[in-house]
Amino acid sequence: MSLNGVIGHKNQIPWYIPDDLKYFAKITTGHTVIMGRKTYESIIQKLGHPLKGRLSIVLTKKINYEVGEGCFVVESFEEALKISSGEVFVIGGEQIYELALPYADKIYLTIVEGHFDGDVFFPKINKNDWEEICIGKGKYDNIKYSFMKLKRKKFIDINHSRTPEQTAIMKKIEADGVCPFCMENFKKYHTKPIIKEGVWWMLTENFVPYKGTKLHLLIVYKHHAVKLEEIDPKAGTELVELLSWIEKKYNLDGGSLFMRFGETDLTGSSVNHIHLQIIVGEVGRSKESSPLRIKLGYKKAKD
Structure with a gap:
């Protein structure tokens, strides 16, 4: 996410940071990933296949929507959670993030230090509800970035x-x-x-x-x-x-x-x-x- 909240532009990520891609693969491999139709299609367009080593669940209202082997299609976020197990990662896009946010107890967020043009934004979060932990920083092609882990503060004591x-x-x-x-x-x-x-x-x-x-x-x-x-x-x-x-x-x-x-x-x-x-x-x-x-x-x- 850029400093102005951008996470996408014209169905693409506005920056290229190799360490960010490696980090994404590291934390999501072996787990369930939930995504919207557009995110799924952008992955297929770029890789030619669904994400390997992960159970992909695609949320869409399209009837008879076809996905690759090892993927599932659901119509609601609640349905996606029902067929998930273990730690579940939501990987976009904007509307899916908004649906998932009330259920999330952790957010893995890469902060890209710059302002970018975009048409997809990460939902605004109440920082009072989250504890921020910086787990790494880097720089690539003059772009500085930070890997952040946000943990939802406990509701009770x-x-x-x-x-x-x-x-x-x-x-x-x-x-x-x-x-x-x-x-x-x-x-x-x-x-x-x-x-x-x-x-x-x-x-x-x-x-x-x-x-x-x-x-x-x-x-x-x-x-x-x-x-x-x-x-x-x-x-x-x-x-x-x-x-x-x-x-x-x-x-x-x-x-x-x-x-x-x-x-x-x-x-x-x-x-x-x-x-x-x-x-x-x-x-x-x-x-x-x-x-x-x-x-x-x-x-x-x-x-």
């Missing part, structure tokens, strides 16, 4: 689990590789009913309330976001209205409100997705009563 029940659920979430606070996954893992839902925020009870609380509510941002800058400005008004509704609904004379955002090492959060918590503690006259303390991160926070 089991280190901050507070009960065996929560740990068991979080291990399942980790295995599924999804964000439990994103709306398409929320009900699968959260056992408490949704109390109120708007365009931007959703209100429910915390299914693992802190000890010594008589009310522990959870407010979740309905779109995946980690940093405050990712919150839509229009969501602010709805949040204030929701907080006012909660105060009246539960007849609250007081309580604690806090938001978790950013790195879980710093926040103590078990889920890497913006959310707020409203906590009302049990109030008594007993001398044994203790103040409620919110656990914060213990890795970077202690540095």
Whole structure:
């Protein structure tokens, strides 16, 4: 990918870097590769045959589309995944990358340091969701390039689990590789009913309330976001209205409100997705009563 996001021009790669081709062959050989029809046809045009040593799956809506020996044709990305096994590589083009991105846990990306004309672009990614690792640099024919490996950041932090029940659920979430606070996954893992839902925020009870609380509510941002800058400005008004509704609904004379955002090492959060918590503690006259303390991160926070 060039610095301006180009990955193709007129059905060709706009640059020639031998090490890039060798690296591509090294990491994909022995695995399944998923591609669109145009990418498949460009490979056939250039090599005269499908990629050797790899199971090729071609995604196309064309009826009765014929491919070479050892290749399969599917109509949807989900179907391609069903017939795949082991580590799967998606090799283009642009629309196929867009379909695959939500499923990806790693991206192998060659960054070409230049601006090129092009008609095919790599989809924009949210860098906050990925950890970038440079695994090599080089230069060929005055073109500098870097081999990058992007690893999707974890959606949860089991280190901050507070009960065996929560740990068991979080291990399942980790295995599924999804964000439990994103709306398409929320009900699968959260056992408490949704109390109120708007365009931007959703209100429910915390299914693992802190000890010594008589009310522990959870407010979740309905779109995946980690940093405050990712919150839509229009969501602010709805949040204030929701907080006012909660105060009246539960007849609250007081309580604690806090938001978790950013790195879980710093926040103590078990889920890497913006959310707020409203906590009302049990109030008594007993001398044994203790103040409620919110656990914060213990890795970077202690540095």
